[in-house]
Amino acid sequence: MASRAPDVSTINTSDYDRQKELKLFDDTKAGVKGLVDRGVTKIPRIFITPSDGRITKPVSEDVQMDIPVIDFKGIDKNVNARNRIVEEIRDASETWGFFRLLNHGIPLSVMDEMIEAVRRFNEQPHEVKAQYYTRDRTNKMVYNSNFDLYQAPATNWRDTFFVSMAPDDLNPDELPVVLRKIVPEYAKHVLGLGTKLLELLSEALGLNPSHLKDMDCAEGFAIGGHYYPACPQPELTLGATKHSDNNFFTILLQDQRGGLQVLNQNQWASVSPVQGSLVINIGEFLQASI
Template identity: 55%
Template sequence: MEVTSSVEFQAERESKYDRMSELKAFDESKAGVKGLADAGVTKIPRIFIHHHQQYNDDDLSGSSSSDPNFSIPVIDFEGIGKDAGQRAKIVEEIRDACEKWGFFLVVNHGIKSTVLDEMIDGVRRFHEQDYEIKKEFYTRDETKSVTYNTNFDFYQARAANWRDTIYFATAPSPPKPEELPQVCRDVMIDYSNAVMRLGLTVFELLSEALGLEPDHLKDMGCADGLYVLGHYYPPCPEPDLTLGLSKHTDSAFLTIVLQDHIGGLQVLHQNQWVTVTPIPGSLIVNMGDMMQATSLQR
């Protein structure tokens, strides 16, 4: 009788696993992660599993913290264009937040809460609409004006994230209105315009925080582009085995994040993962890698 050890069995199983075929089959379905959730899967596909060693060593280095001393700064923009003293105070708060955190929450930023709420609802409507309508936007062709797919790095990442995304550039060359999904077209245009205005204000404040003229970063071209991403995280039957978003840094000059009331975002601060508690009507400002490089070269 021939006896095969569990180690040998596992090695044989690994050798027969064709990851690329599984990736392609999922991608060609154009149903996304939402399609798996709608199908009622009880086990997530292997391509979404973040193995424990990888999960612990790479994605969650640093412990999680609920310490009130570790709380992302909240900056109030109220009165920013009316009072020089208030503006100077805000600039100082931004300087301190950027030096110590690289993140801050903004309240009273000028974007109506109705626009923020409708944007969240609009993204949800897109991802939850009928498959036959949504699949027309599913592509990995980066020349398309509007793109919907699962993970932009789907074929490069060691493990896929349990997340679908719709994304498009609104500056310098925005898509035509008819190219945007009808189910969320109007609010995407309104939200993009509002975020661009806020972004210009933030760049002015950052320039002043660096001791420069208000238009310095704008004149460098930092505000020339705007990319909008709408993430969607369907219910997962095995949440302990996967992630919605892996640990990462953003390559943009600046990222403005709108999260729903459920939250889930964490930022790494002093080697601890700090949960960003959602504040209704607030936005999160994330200093991107390019902005940090620009600041260092000043």
């Protein structure tokens, strides 16, 4: 008979040992979804974000902002369109570090299936997911809750899987069955788009189109899927705390039910999901590289 996993929601907070509670949570290999499945009504203390870290609303409700929108339509057929797009990417990268991308070439069916696969993976029985739960980042497939679980001051209310696609080739058999077909298909499209973005970013900097690719900016490539279960006390925690990404750039695929906030000029701007679009986030490594 299998032993029952400890209920981390009942730990005595009068004698709070954060590291102990983190390990108890981690050892379940069930993630945040496991807490929800057990019916917790109060979130464990490790998830409570300090109040000043939960500010994601505009300083002034009167300020209306949105990230730039760039349409790739005609980019490969019209020189003027390409020049306009390069200029728009330059402006968006300098002023926001984010932009929404339309007509990027990735089929909507592939995008929808990728989002559905993230949901299916996380809603599998615990014993199926647990075999992939690890903190060994050398694995091609890594599933856990909060990659910085033991270092972050507050734990985010989310579970995540990461699949390393490059530079080493991925054997699809290393993936869970629910991801085995769609991840390589989605990766093929994203890699093509990523290569094109590197060319356009190079041109926006006044460089040869192959400049960033020649710097091996396209060598590393991973796909991550975040899953945010329903939270019984959403006012006390966040799915993702304020951060910047330490990569060249991120191609974000948003669920239609999801939310994203971007900090610009000391104002938080909500980025509502738009079906068929992608959000591009310029990362720290690209800024350092140029």
